[in-house]
Amino acid sequence: MAMASFPAILRSEWTKIRTVRSTVWTLLLSFLVTAALGALLSLLTKNNFADFRRGALTPFDATATSFAGIMLGEIAMVVFGVLAIGNEYSSGMIRVSLAAVPQRGTLLTGKLVVIGVLALAVSLVTAFVTFFLGQALLGVHRTTLGAPNVLRAVLGAAVYLTLLCLFSAGVTAMLHNQTLALGVLVPFFFLLSPILSAVPRVKTVAHYFPDYAGRQMLTVFQEPSAPYGWLAGFFxxxxxxxxxxxxxxxxxxxxxx
Amino acid sequence: MIELHGLTKRYGDKLAVDSLSFQVPKGVVTGFLGPNGAGKSTTMRLILDLDRPTSGSVTIDAKGYGVLKEPLKYIGALLEASASHPGRTARNHLLWLAQSNRIPLHRVDEVLALVGLTEVADKKARGFSLGMHQRLGIASALLGDPEILMFDEPVNGLDPEGILWIRTLMKQLAAEGRTVFVSSHLMSEMALTAEHLVVIGKGRLLADLPMAEFIARNSRSSVRLRTPHPEQLLDALAAESIPVEPGPQGSFEVAGGDPARLGELAAARGITLHELSPQHASLEEAFMRMTADAVEYHAGPEGAAGQAEEHGTAAAPGGWGTDWRRTRKGAN
Structure with missing residues (x-):
């Protein structure tokens, strides 16, 4: 079967993403929120270290502290994943896209590759900037990339954001409706999952949601309540x-x- | 050449396209006519493999659309006016399209100039008027310099200037040897541009013939005569062996008659005439009669369609066909 040129599809999908400002802004927002909130919480932790650590059972996780802002930053990444797929449905452009590339599997693969690579690039920058900024503000309580598991946790933060973005993109393709996808995914990640994972009993289910599982990747010291480690979380x-x-x-x- | 073989599309229990088979001839403008909701847009989506047929198939130069490599170089389509992202500029919209089919990028500026959008090329589509959206859609269709062009209701919502522009463009494209397949619900519009005609109603093929033949068959003219002395007039016509038929309200009609000759004939015999008027059956009426029959055929004994046949179809076509569109919108 004749196939459209895959590099041509990638080039075209890249143009689609970079030429709509609202989509690009969500990426920038994800970076800013994750880094700024992480910095703020790192500073607060340093200034109130004794209070914050009273009764703690695990060693202080300086890496996870600097990534505290990811809970909000990930929402922007989810929105990016939704918009990157969903704006074709909301504008009716999907028909133009499919008329240009009727090999649907190839077209969607091209889209996901471009979305994934862009999300990974932004997430890597976000992860390292957030880490170094947070450590600088933690002062004496800081850790370094060379410490055991720390580099893995920083890379884990980038992988986590990327996977969440691709998950959202996939769900949007399933729902083929941007508004519906935003209405399902944002409340889920922003409210439902965090609340459920704090409710007794229900939380054993919530611990297998994609966001809880993925967040295990960016902890250096496994929490006692976590049912599995970072590698299982990744898978x-x-x-x-x-x-x-x-x-x-x-x-x-x-x-x- | 586009060929449809028994193409059928069912949405739920609504049959939108009903075993359509026809060919779109090469190198001419083919008008695709039908009342709103007849299945024209669905047929076009099926041709582009956007919707999957329930049964039957479509081929473009003997290949299915789905296996065309870089299809924009074969066939360019305008389906709906505003199918571009509101936040993207006209130039960037054409840029991603060009990149997807490896079309040389200088074509972007060429088609922008061709449709007259050069000045707003870097403006976002959000601010475009319907006419500008339509032009951008046509620019997208022309981008790959395709042999076949397909336009769905291209004059809808355009001002007279825009309509004239599209008419001229379609003729020019056909003159360049391209195949143009254009849908419309207006016979008058098609009579001006199309060489070939495909008419559908309720998803079924009603006619597939050259426009000239349709006109010859349907636009017979006649002369209507009215007189207070019918016997004298009939004698005079019989003496010249001119066939005559009774017309409405006691008038007479002479098919294909020459008003000047008939007037002179009456004057020569001193017959008073109260009316001497040329009559032209309009193509629009012929088209409506054709599609009204389809309504009657499908509506069966419910009766509403019977009236439509008598009084033209002003009321009927708006009613039927809108139904399945509504269900389809609901499904979205």
């Missing part, structure tokens, strides 16, 4: 992402546009 979050993208591809391929 679990990755499985969610793969499932969302596969589901999205199945809908994308079969549905009338």
């Amino acid at each position: 679990l979050c990755g499985a969610w992402t793969l499932a969302a993208m596969t589901g999205g591809a199945a809908v994308f391929k079969s549905r009338d546009a």
